[in-house]
Amino acid sequence: MREHLRAGIAVFNAGDFHDAHDAWEEHWLDLESGTDDEQLLHGLIQFTAAVHHGYRRNWTGCVGLAESAEEYLAGLPDEYRGVDVARVRRILAGVGRDPEVLYRRGAPRLTHGGEHVLLADLAFESAAVAAGVYAGRGGYDAATIDRGVAYAHEDLEDGKENSRFVHLVRDFAADPADRGIIHQRLAGHVEQRRHRERDVEGLFD
Known part of the structure; x- marks a missing residue:
């Protein structure tokens, strides 16, 4: 799972928000529904979709996906599988209140193990x-x-x-x-x- 996590995070950090979920989806579909791993990937998939819709100025879709992602991540520890889940939840809460923040501040970068993972890494x-x-x-x-x-x-x-x-x-x-x-x-x-x-x-x- 680590390989898929890092790949998707790097793709997202490269600005390819819509494509990031492809690194996670196949692995996610094989997981038992409701497990922590499944909830993490499901939440991240919804998170990247929210950012994608935000950049397309689909504010309603962005907010709906942000709220859905928050629900999937709500029961996870603040840090899980190397992902700073607490930070992702904070970002989602901010986007849910004001999706245009993505334009004002730019898309956030995701981390793994405290590292802003890039494709070259x-x-x-x-x-x-x-x-x-x-x-x-x-x-x-x-x-x-x-x-x-x-x-x-x-x-x-x-x-x-x-x-x-x-x-x-x-x-x-x-x-x-x-x-x-x-x-x-x-x-x-x-x-x-x-x-x-x-x-x-x-x-x-």
């Missing part, structure tokens, strides 16, 4: 989650990202910490300006790896 597992989020937008081939992540895992299991797949997946997640070029490079390396695999398989046909 993510360890590989969290970066892989974030890469999957960004693969779903901008016309990128999600299958290429999935294969790149799979090859990165294989290399890490073999002790190859400096694998080009590890670096390219992290760069794809962290560098929006060059994301298209990085995707092309990753696609090329994925195809080379698949070609080598097919050659090896052909030896045993």
Whole structure:
């Protein structure tokens, strides 16, 4: 869960409010309803949606989502799973009273373990989650990202910490300006790896 939490927080902190929930949703759907973990992710998903609607000037939607998020987070400790839940609740209360505060002060940043997590800060597992989020937008081939992540895992299991797949997946997640070029490079390396695999398989046909 830590990897998903940090990925979603970093995506949110990058200003991609609507996309942040994609880092949490798949994991959240597998959780038992009403558990602390489920309530945390449900509350954060509603929180990011509230901010998204606030920036679109949908004040009614923003306030409704902020109030809903507060309800999900109400029973959690002030700090849970590294998230400063008390601060999130304070932000939600302020947005619920005056959603235009998002324009006056700008969107808040979320923290994990007291750290304002950025995309460049993510360890590989969290970066892989974030890469999957960004693969779903901008016309990128999600299958290429999935294969790149799979090859990165294989290399890490073999002790190859400096694998080009590890670096390219992290760069794809962290560098929006060059994301298209990085995707092309990753696609090329994925195809080379698949070609080598097919050659090896052909030896045993």
